[in-house]
Amino acid sequence: MDHFDTIVIGAGVAGLTAARLLSNAGLRVVVLEARDRVGGRVSTERRFGLATDLGASWIHGITDEPLADAVAAFGMRTAEFTVGGYQPDSRPIAYYGPDGTRLSDADTRRFTDDIHTVDATLRDVVAASDPLDSYRDVTEVALAAQGWDDERAERVREYLEHRSEEQYGVWIDDLAAHGLDDDAIDGDEVVFPDGYDRLPSRLADGLDVRLTQVVSRVQWSESGVIVSTDRGTLAADAVVVTVPVGVLQSDDFAIEPPLPEPVAGALGRLKMNAFEKVFLRFPTKFWDDGVYAIRQQGPEGRWWHSWYDLTSLHDTPTLLTFAAGPAAEASRDWSEQEIVASVLTQLRRLYGSRVERPTHVHVTDWQDDPFAHGSYAYMTVGSTTADHDDLATPVGGVLHIAGEATWTEDPATVPAAMRSGHRAAERILRRAVPIEQVWSAP
Ligand SMILES: Cc1cc2nc3c(=O)[nH]c(=O)nc-3n(C[C@H](O)[C@H](O)[C@H](O)COP(=O)(O)OP(=O)(O)OC[C@H]3O[C@@H](n4cnc5c(N)ncnc54)[C@H](O)[C@@H]3O)c2cc1C
Structure with missing residues (x-):
């Protein structure tokens, strides 16, 4: 031996x-x-001649980060993309209201200010939480402390649900109160155009x-x-x-x-989560200019609510969205075509007939990967x-x-x-x- x-x-x-x-x-x-x-x-595919990161994409903050030193030493090209931590307003984001119309800058600011207000309350609520509290429990306490009307509270509540899903691939009731304690970004985030x-x-x-x-x-x-x-x-x-x-x-x-x-x-x-990536490459860019991401509020955004604009990475119109938590579990057995059709239906609510058929798609399946059993x-x-x-x-x-x-x-x-x-x-x-x-x- x-x-x-x-x-x-x-x-x-x-x-x-x-x-x-x-x-x-x-x-x-x-x-x-x-x-x-x-x-x-960490897995990159190059089937269509472009590097597509099917697993990790981001370094979530390069300040004082040894990994950032490693990639620099290895000569890896990076591109700034500071929107990977489900931040509300780190960079420009096009928010669409529940009725599918884009929020004005003032309405966007009011909404993102509300998120920051709840987050400030949440820190102390999490610190004082019971060992058996969920992230839902603590966010409800923080929301109730604001005394807002139902509509205003609901917009922030759904944002917090999506944060749990996008950051940890899990429904908010199933995540521990402390499950997002590490959720801080130090400095810019970067991604890797070459993989x-x-x-x-x-x-x-x-x-x-x-x-x-x-x-x-x-x-x-x-x-x-x-x-x-x-x-x-x-x-x-x-x-x-x-x-x-x-x-x-x-x-x-x-x-x-x-x-x-x-x-x-x-x-x-x-526990391993349920978190899948859906990449869509289009012939032309039909969405908002000058934004890093597009977000849909309200019940229509229950599954597909955030799209990340990766166009600048390869000069090819590309959106990335996630099936995260319940959406990933429910669509686990769907075909690629079914998932893409579902995402496109949602995009058409925002952009109508301007939404074209994608030329290339990629949907991951980490949940059924026998050497991972989920994403993280x-x-x-x-x-x-x-x-x-x-x-x-x-x-x-x-x-x-x-x-x-x-x-x-x-x-x-x-x-x-x-x-x-x-x-x-x-x-x-x-x-x-x-x-x-x-x-x-x-
Ligand atoms: C979709 C997705 C998006 C992500 N996004 C980000 C991101 O943007 N930024 C970020 O920092 N992180 C992200 N992550 C998480 C990041 O990819 C992981 O935290 C990290 O790569 C884990 O590294 P690891 O070495 O711990 O585990 P792994 O990379 O899983 O390494 C473990 C290895 O063990 C092997 N193995 C498993 N079973 C066996 C066996 N029986 N015998 C022999 N070998 C075995 C596996 O094949 C694998 O190669 C993401 C992950 C996924 C899946």
């Missing part, structure tokens, strides 16, 4: 980061990856990455680990497990003996923010869980994945390692 210093399971950003730092330190490391590519939930996948490609450079190796079992004891795949069995002194929460919870991935507390409890309180993990009602870090508690001194769901400060993101991989490497090496060594070897 082949023996390594460390086996890393999963060639996403967390796994590749850990593997890079450990191999830089001179350890014998192998990365086992189920897919036929690296990157995991986000250049990051994992660069991280994988020079590593021993073995693709199409599906790990089914990890046996650990204080003397080391044995990892079983569909191709055989490998042994190591330590293992870094970076598979998504959905895989960790599935019967297809066994850890023996079972994970102890606090890891098992934390894992049980996190959210905090179910009853979980605490500490569950993220608890999930990464080293087991037996040999088993280290890393990945987006294990980072408290900014979970569900690529930066979280990178930092969690860095932390796992430091724990195995038992010393501090500057994170810069991820992109510049010592």
